[in-house]
Amino acid sequence: MQSPEHWGGTEPFRILSADGTPVGDPQVGLGADALRDALRRMIVARRLDRECIALQRQGELTVYPGFEGQEAAQIGSAIALGSEDFVFPTFRELAVAMARGVDAVQYLQYHRGTWHGGPYDPRATRFGPICIPIATQIAHAVGHALGTKLDGGSGVTVAYFGDGSTSEGDFHEAANLAGVWQVPAVLFCQNNGFAISVPTAQQTAGEIWRRAEGYGFPGVRVDGNDLLAVYAVTRDAVARARAGEGPTLIEALTYRIGAHSTADDPGRYRGDDEVEAARSFDPIPRLETWLRAEGHVDDAFVTACAEEADAFALATREGVVATPAPPAEWMFDWTYAEPPGGAWARQREEALGG
Amino acid sequence: MQSPEHWGGTEPFRILSADGTPVGDPQVGLGADALRDALRRMIVARRLDRECIALQRQGELTVYPGFEGQEAAQIGSAIALGSEDFVFPTFRELAVAMARGVDAVQYLQYHRGTWHGGPYDPRATRFGPICIPIATQIAHAVGHALGTKLDGGSGVTVAYFGDGSTSEGDFHEAANLAGVWQVPAVLFCQNNGFAISVPTAQQTAGEIWRRAEGYGFPGVRVDGNDLLAVYAVTRDAVARARAGEGPTLIEALTYRIGAHSTADDPGRYRGDDEVEAARSFDPIPRLETWLRAEGHVDDAFVTACAEEADAFALATREGVVATPAPPAEWMFDWTYAEPPGGAWARQREEALGG
Amino acid sequence: MAESWTLSGALNRALLDALDDDPRLLVFGQDVGRSGGVFRVTDGLQAKFGAERVFDTPISEAGIAGAAVGLAFAGWRSVIEMQFDAFSYPALEQVIDHVAKMRERTRGRVDMPITIRIPSFGGIKGKEHHGESPETYYVHTAGLKVVVPSSPLDGYRLLRLAIADPDPVVVLEPKARYWGKEEGELTADGPGIGEGRMLREGDSCAIVSYGSIMARVLQAADALAAEGIAARVIDLRSLSPLDDEMLATAARDTGRIVVVHEAPRTLGMGAEVAARVMELAFDFLEAPVERVTGWDVPYPPASLEERYLPSIERISAAVRKVVAY
């Protein structure tokens, strides 16, 4: 089985089948080093994701939304971006953040409850604030891309979002604006099969990638568990955008192996069999198998990745656990660039004096 | 010329060309009487529309949004509905309202500023309140259709909206819900070329009818100035819905010959030449020419229609002008079915006592 | 022996009983069906009443609210859920323009028996957008009624009353109190929409509050009682309409009012309470109405929420201040 039942309809673009055999041309322009690096990133990301779940269970993080199973979709797309590109994520793109060079400890401040949206510097990392209100960040991405276009810049803006997000009005308005303005943007949907408990089939009666045509730009459906395929379609979309040819909508079919978040109990809405089946098209073994067959990686490499992953997870844990609560002044420090006097200033004193 | 420049892209379904010559099969199931009646309705509606503009100029109505040029789109679709069907309109569907049997004087209370949304009884007329917040009524239609489906009823709910309305999040959410719920609904878009001053080409880079595929149901583009074609596609969509086969999106290409409303100055954003060109594909002469060629109507009939139209316009004028301002109690009478006591009741006294 | 109820359980029971009583009642929203809601308030309802009456929706808050309006035209009554406080904002246009006004727009011909459930307020160390107090947006909107239970038994009552009401009612559920317990019989009898509840008697001053923070208000009142300050405690529970009578009596009896809420101060409920108390009983006021509230800043991250939420100390200090005034 290459895909769970929820992947009905149009077959996605695919290069590696679930067992790691190429069904398309694997020469996507990633050399052996880059491919190894991609595998390494996936291994490290998954390990960190599991560490975060443990951290949450131990009370060191608040509710945490894992991404196990989505590593190829996230890393395959993220490595197709250049340093001038800019990402507006949801709350589930830790692996993208890492690929963009965002410090994991900084990122996890969000889930530690230390600060909101962007504890990291979104301008320096070119990775926007973590965004929870569903689909709102897509409009930010489109506006940002418009800004780049007006500046004559070469950067591309990528919005990440989930299948459930495509039901929000904000998805639609942003996508339509992207088409009208012909901005250098990529709308990257990770269709991971669920919006919390609601399967994609109950989210829409259509196919998400097909929405693009109604906005006047191309849409593409890709196997989101196939890193090569994800990389290839994202690279093409980014190239189109950079060349001034406008936006692309990518629907990457993947599967959320874990719970929606540590607060969620997926046993209420899906069977273990479904999750077991999903393990058979896990993106990591898929790439690894092929890379081994190609002779690009061996046991030693994979072991080294696992060791690096452990070390990174532990270092991140230490960093997270060591993060102190922020000073109470921060409640008032960032609200306004030009803070009001009067009652507002007195409130500040009342709050901080006490 | 069959279509103004803004009708690019996919050719719409058409039965009568602009000069009244059939280019498709005119046997759409409307007999001679029904066809004559449709022409009569168009003539009467246009005459009333012009009367309303005059009434506004004379201070008898507040701002009025005319529909000249859209008579075939409105009447062609409205006569495809049965008495069990239900319409949720925008603010520009007076001709639909008339075809549904809504009393014109009642309807025009809205524009007289006598009362909001539905001065007529929307349940009795099966014609929902006039709706200004763009695209919001589409969700009402979808909810209403869901209600009918749950009741096992045979009625179909039709939402009317404009080209500009398709850019709102509410259009999208409602359309997607219609697909997911597979409700008996028809989403009828009158693409009249403009949203106030903004031409459709700046409203979206796609084609509106194509949006349907992304929601998992059929979309169709029709020449909205061809009454036969509009009737045929609407009838089919209604039949599909009634048969439990779900929603259809119809994009009817038409042209708003007049201003957006009596407060609008179209000279600021379009040339007279464009409007002149639009007159050459006026829906009324198109149908009339063909009906004359078929021998279904003659001068006497057309003259009788014009006389009826004059009489109706004048009677409506008299009715409108005679409408008194509502009593001030109405401000409080309908806000709540179970009105609060306390401060609210005291406000009522304060307001009405004074 | 009386049963013990959590707020989540009592609300669940209210929905169950209402669905049982009225075959034209629907319950829908994100994750309310198969999974039973993120706070389990709709647990088991789909299994019992079927997926036609209790169903999951796409993530489309405006569409959900708009569909409820259309369903009302078709004679259906709806309970819709907005998953968290801030996620009710995408529906504000539909709620303000139509849910609140449709009855008026149709001159009374089409009622809007729509209940909008919104898990609200902070105190659960939630992430941003999960701890907001949205009441001002709804209370200022004429045509809506707004209620806030602070306990399981009152939760059952208010939700049943909201569903039975022919007008749209926003029910703000104190998410920090979903798992707190109370013993007693579930009943819709008792104080109605528009009536407050006096939770403690007292004549030194009156503390007026609602929602999650009521629990702290009661703790503060108990501590103050030990100091010899007998603070009356009023649970507003109905923010719109407000119980003017109870407020006026409290002002007349005590002359000193402290109002406590989590929402930011400016144009929070405290402003309306202050203005009304002044209108109703100016001559009896011995001290200015004190507002103990969240600050005029965005709801802070988890690690600072205790510096934002009214604390027992802040509440007590305000009471001491008005009493000493």
Place this chain on the structure above:
Amino acid sequence: MAESWTLSGALNRALLDALDDDPRLLVFGQDVGRSGGVFRVTDGLQAKFGAERVFDTPISEAGIAGAAVGLAFAGWRSVIEMQFDAFSYPALEQVIDHVAKMRERTRGRVDMPITIRIPSFGGIKGKEHHGESPETYYVHTAGLKVVVPSSPLDGYRLLRLAIADPDPVVVLEPKARYWGKEEGELTADGPGIGEGRMLREGDSCAIVSYGSIMARVLQAADALAAEGIAARVIDLRSLSPLDDEMLATAARDTGRIVVVHEAPRTLGMGAEVAARVMELAFDFLEAPVERVTGWDVPYPPASLEERYLPSIERISAAVRKVVAY
């Protein structure tokens, strides 16, 4: 000789001057480009600055606000228009969650220099949704500033200040006053955001108001002066932040405050003014703060708007009442 300006003309000039001064300023919204805006406030700007800087958008209020947020990340400053009061509601989620909070969310790293222009208030015999007073929704939202000019010259000033402000500012334009004239020099100098203006001196009482209805307040004050009642008149002009100082002084000097606005009473600005005045100057108050406001009902149709809007009679009666208290 000083020029004569309409409010629409002065606002247009403010946009023109701001676009001239700052090449990174954009103006966009529905019909603001080619047609120059339904109230002509953006007339001629696209012709002068090009369709890259002044442009029409699809009908997507949330998308417009969201795009402005993204543009701010890219270092652009935006003036966006919501065509009428009620048509700003579809953007509320973006405005509350992001426009108001993004600076805080990014710990000050990304400012939101966004100006949201909204033609507001009633009095033009408009249809439903065209006469609302949306200020409460914005004023209660921490992170925003909210200003309301009541005259052409102050309109120029406030719009320039709003655009120059590094924080998001909502500018509620009194649409009933777009065509009223005032003579003088256009300048951004003078009272800033956060400051009120005293339009009439007087010590018998103070009438506090803003927006379209200011005109009536002044007429009432003039009529009252003839009766021997010297009412101070305060144009708040900045609803958030409020000019506490001016309110406190007015309360101390007069002991009697009447607040006038079009918005429904419950949780309208009058509630906040009343609560603040009590906090700031309780001991000086000789009478309860009177609220002369719209009723707690939807804005009525044209033929009843005069029964809804505060009239000169209602304003005068309230003043007489507090003075006689």
